[in-house]
Amino acid sequence: MDYYSLILQGFSIVFQPTNLFLCFFGCLMGTLVGVLPGLGPTAAIALLLPTTFHFAPVSAIITLSGIYYGAMYGGSTTSILVNIPGEAASVITTLDGYQMALDGRAGPALGIAAFGSYIAGTLSIVGLMFLAPLLARGALAFGPPEYFSLMCMGLTILIYLASGSMIKALMMAALGLIIGCIGADMLTNVHRFTLGIPELVDGVGLIPLVMGLFGISEVLLNIEIQVKQEILKGKIKNLLPNLQEWKDSAKPILRGSLLGFLLGILPGAGPAIASFVSYAVEKRVSRHPENFGRGAIEGVAGPESANNAATGGSFIPLFSLGIPSNSVMAILLGALMIHGVIPGPNLMQQSPDLFWGVVASMYVGNIMLLVLNLPLIGLWVKLLKVPYSILFPLILLFCLIGAYTASNKIVDLYIMIFFGFMGYLLRKYRYEAAPLILAFVLGPMLEDALRQSLIISEGSPKIFFARPISGTILGCTLLLLLSSLLPKIQKRRQVLPLDKEM
Amino acid sequence: MKKIIKILTLSPLLLAFAGLNLSAEEAEKYPSRPVTLTGAFAAGGSTDLTCRAIGSVAPKYFSQPIISVPKPGGAGLVALQNLASSKADGYTYHLGRPSEMSIAPFIEKMPFDMGKDFIPVGQVAQDRIVFSVYAKSPWNTIEDLIAAARKEPDKIKFACSSPTATTRLGLEKFCHEAGIKLSCVPFKGGTPAAIAVAGGHVPVLTSTVSEALPHSQRGDMRVLLVCADQRVKEYPDVPTAKEKGFDVNFGIWCTVFARKDTPPAILAKFEELLKKAAEDKEFVSAMTKLGSEPGFVSAKEFAAYWPRERKWIGEIVRDVGLSKSP
Numbered sequence: 001m002d003y004y005s006l007i008l009q010g011f012s013i014v015f016q017p018t019n020l021f022l023c024f025f026g027c028l029m030g031t032l033v034g035v036l037p038g039l040g041p042t043a044a045i046a047l048l049l050p051t052t053f054h055f056a057p058v059s060a061i062i063t064l065s066g067i068y069y070g071a072m073y074g075g076s077t078t079s080i081l082v083n084i085p086g087e088a089a090s091v092i093t094t095l096d097g098y099q100m101a102l103d104g105r106a107g108p109a110l111g112i113a114a115f116g117s118y119i120a121g122t123l124s125i126v127g128l129m130f131l132a133p134l135l136a137r138g139a140l141a142f143g144p145p146e147y148f149s150l151m152c153m154g155l156t157i158l159i160y161l162a163s164g165s166m167i168k169a170l171m172m173a174a175l176g177l178i179i180g181c182i183g184a185d186m187l188t189n190v191h192r193f194t195l196g197i198p199e200l201v202d203g204v205g206l207i208p209l210v211m212g213l214f215g216i217s218e219v220l221l222n223i224e225i226q227v228k229q230e231i232l233k234g235k236i237k238n239l240l241p242n243l244q245e246w247k248d249s250a251k252p253i254l255r256g257s258l259l260g261f262l263l264g265i266l267p268g269a270g271p272a273i274a275s276f277v278s279y280a281v282e283k284r285v286s287r288h289p290e291n292f293g294r295g296a297i298e299g300v301a302g303p304e305s306a307n308n309a310a311t312g313g314s315f316i317p318l319f320s321l322g323i324p325s326n327s328v329m330a331i332l333l334g335a336l337m338i339h340g341v342i343p344g345p346n347l348m349q350q351s352p353d354l355f356w357g358v359v360a361s362m363y364v365g366n367i368m369l370l371v372l373n374l375p376l377i378g379l380w381v382k383l384l385k386v387p388y389s390i391l392f393p394l395i396l397l398f399c400l401i402g403a404y405t406a407s408n409k410i411v412d413l414y415i416m417i418f419f420g421f422m423g424y425l426l427r428k429y430r431y432e433a434a435p436l437i438l439a440f441v442l443g444p445m446l447e448d449a450l451r452q453s454l455i456i457s458e459g460s461p462k463i464f465f466a467r468p469i470s471g472t473i474l475g476c477t478l479l480l481l482l483s484s485l486l487p488k489i490q491k492r493r494q495v496l497p498l499d500k501e502m
Numbered sequence: 503m504k505k506i507i508k509i510l511t512l513s514p515l516l517l518a519f520a521g522l523n524l525s526a527e528e529a530e531k532y533p534s535r536p537v538t539l540t541g542a543f544a545a546g547g548s549t550d551l552t553c554r555a556i557g558s559v560a561p562k563y564f565s566q567p568i569i570s571v572p573k574p575g576g577a578g579l580v581a582l583q584n585l586a587s588s589k590a591d592g593y594t595y596h597l598g599r600p601s602e603m604s605i606a607p608f609i610e611k612m613p614f615d616m617g618k619d620f621i622p623v624g625q626v627a628q629d630r631i632v633f634s635v636y637a638k639s640p641w642n643t644i645e646d647l648i649a650a651a652r653k654e655p656d657k658i659k660f661a662c663s664s665p666t667a668t669t670r671l672g673l674e675k676f677c678h679e680a681g682i683k684l685s686c687v688p689f690k691g692g693t694p695a696a697i698a699v700a701g702g703h704v705p706v707l708t709s710t711v712s713e714a715l716p717h718s719q720r721g722d723m724r725v726l727l728v729c730a731d732q733r734v735k736e737y738p739d740v741p742t743a744k745e746k747g748f749d750v751n752f753g754i755w756c757t758v759f760a761r762k763d764t765p766p767a768i769l770a771k772f773e774e775l776l777k778k779a780a781e782d783k784e785f786v787s788a789m790t791k792l793g794s795e796p797g798f799v800s801a802k803e804f805a806a807y808w809p810r811e812r813k814w815i816g817e818i819v820r821d822v823g824l825s826k827s828p
Binding site (some may be wrong): 042043045046047049050053140141142143144145184186187188189198199201202267268321322323324330331334337338339340342343407408409448452455456458 | 544545546547548550551554558572573574575576577579580609610657659664665666685686687688689690693694696697698700701702703704712715716717719720722788791792793824
């Protein structure tokens with residue numbers, strides 16, 4: 001394939017004034033939506049979908065894709081500044097990003113998040129360009145047993161997410177599993193834990209849960225400390241990362257990009273899971289894991305790169321096979337079909353304009369986002385100086401709006417408030433919410449995959465070990481578990497003084 | 503004082519009369535406000551896109567905008583409660599699918615009597631159900647599959663988007679007619695189910711035409727049967743259930759419903775709009791692109807068919823053992 005001329009053709013499409021404008025518009029909308037807590041790219045894309053009906057297919061996809069990866073950029077902003085994730089993929093960034101902000105290093109945190117996102121985004125587009133058809137077929141090889149093994153590995157990685165007491169982290173994970181059970185059972189449709197509330201039949205939503213546990217609880221914690229006037233009293237040091245921070249972040253960014261890209265391809269995984277896994281990996285390979293949770297820049301660089309790389313990766317199954325790997329891609333699939341484009345292996349040959357136009361727009365979009373986000377760092381950082389008495393009602397308002405727009409259900413607001421209070425109590429007593437979220441997301445997926453696999457194998461657990469991919473993943477999981485029991489590793493994973501009273 | 507009491511007692515009567523007058527006028531002036539069309543599924547999905555397609559051709563035939571409002575949740579309960587509690591004035595409708603209108607009442611506890619509380623206004627489109635197999639499986643025709651299933655009852659697995667999906671019930675009805683039993687592997691959604699079959703993890707798939715299309719075009723799946731009386735244009739070589747002698751002409755319909763006591767004059771006007779919309783070229787092309795089959799069915803025809811469908815769905819749900827949750 002003559003990539004050079006194809007990519008030039010793509011750029012010539014992007015640089016048409018309409019498409020350039022739409023790319024910018026998409027990125028801007030995406031950033032805004034990402035910054036606002038609760039609002040996510042899915043809602044924004046679904047809402048803006050009708051406006052794209054009258055455009056050419058290329059233009060429509062350029063706009064919608066821009067919203068998607070723009071949201072990954074924007075989501076980190078509130079995570080770092082006010083400890084409230086913009087959406088599920090930015091939850092992990094709160095762990096170290098906020099600590100950096102409290103340290104006066106909000107600028108470098110935001111900067112590394114932006115640059116990491118840019119590099120990861122660009123790398124994943126390169127991957128998309130060259131590897132699309134190959135990797136897409138690999139994704140098809142993942143059936144229920146493989147997903148089960150993957151989820152097992154994911155839950156094992158949980159160990160590395162805990163900064164404080166392991167027992168408490170495991171308790172939170174167990175709670176997450178239980179909350180994940182709420183809803184109608186997949187196989188028999190029996191209602192579990194729904195307390196007779198019909199809206200709970202679909203389960204607890206991720207957005208209200210995250211907003212409550214992280215957002216509302218954060219506000220409650222902060223207003224309890226009446227003395228605090230502003231989040232950051234100290235001087236704000238540099239606005240951009242210094243050389244040392246760049247050196248520390250280089251490898252995490254590369255690792256996050258690769259990890260995110262691969263996880264984005266797998267249907268069902270996505271930016272959120274990619275960010276969790278990247279954090280765990282960085283903590284595991286770091287020479288100073290005790291810094292994680294207290295402002296380690298690797299804890300921001302890795303996950304932020306991973307979630308952006310995952311967005312690039314998630315386009316692969318859509319363009320190559322016509323398979324959406326997450327809800328955003330599903331809406332894009334609908335958009336493509338409305339425009340009469342059937343995605344599939346022939347897409348690259350039949351509609352090269354569409355494919356290369358979108359790919360080129362991603363390059364341009366990433367640059368636009370970098371340019372958009374960097375100067376804004378100074379502006380965002382000033383937000384920290386706003387008196388909290390003005391800031392917190394606004395945050396609460398945005399959380400409420402965000403939780404409601406996620407699915408138009410009032411019940412979601414009650415759930416959010418309930419978990420807000422619960423999150424406040426949990427954090428007062430030093431229980432971390434991150435393991436709960438991870439277990440909440442992975443648990444149901446694990447259970448579904450387990451049951452599907454056992455139906456397929458008619459009850460025999462051999463299916464998990466006999467199949468090569470599944471067997472390999474389970475083997476790695478076992479190794480991970482064993483390696484954490486070794487005394488050498490035990491010493492590294494000390495219990496931090498996080499259990500001290502505030 | 504007496505005067506005040508007189509006014510107070512007379513005014514409600516006057517208002518009531520005025521109200522009576524208003525409703526007659528309202529029927530004449532209908533529509534005087536935008537109309538809401540709800541769906542029981544999330545934004546961006548095929549139900550929502552169908553609502554929006556109606557909304558986009560409506561201005562040619564209707565003087566007010568028709569707004570699509572997705573109300574997902576509770577297996578359709580949220581959308582239906584919204585419809586049941588809305589005013590019966592012809593400004594709120596629901597684009598229903600079999601899953602919440604015919605199937606859910608047997609699965610969930612719904613505080614409605616579907617036939618008594620809701621009235622169909624017109625069907626605008628439907629999605630056809632197809633049965634496909636993994637390309638590397640040994641069955642080339644539906645007869646092969648039936649023969650294999652007869653030899654090993656309850657052994658051959660099929661994937662579906664949910665245990666209570668319309669596509670699953672369609673397959674179960676087919677199995678009932680063919681005298682075979684297949685084993686259900688449920689997934690969460692049409693896409694994961696299709697991927698599992700395309701990757702060869704489960705041999706058989708029951709899905710809509712559009713869910714199977716990309717995989718069959720790639721050659722990863724083979725479509726064996728379509729549940730229809732006539733061949734569908736996406737699969738001109740695939741035999742229909744009728745040709746093979748099975749009574750499974752069951753499509754996943756898109757039918758607009760209203761509250762039962764909505765004035766018939768207003769319903770007639772809306773039905774007229776739906777007929778024109780369903781035949782509109784733009785709508786037809788939008789539906790075709792989505793993989794749906796546009797086509798208008800009148801309220802009367804649908805109302806005759808619907809109770810029959812609910813009856814056999816109830817039987818199948820019982821046979822298959824799906825629980826009615828407490």
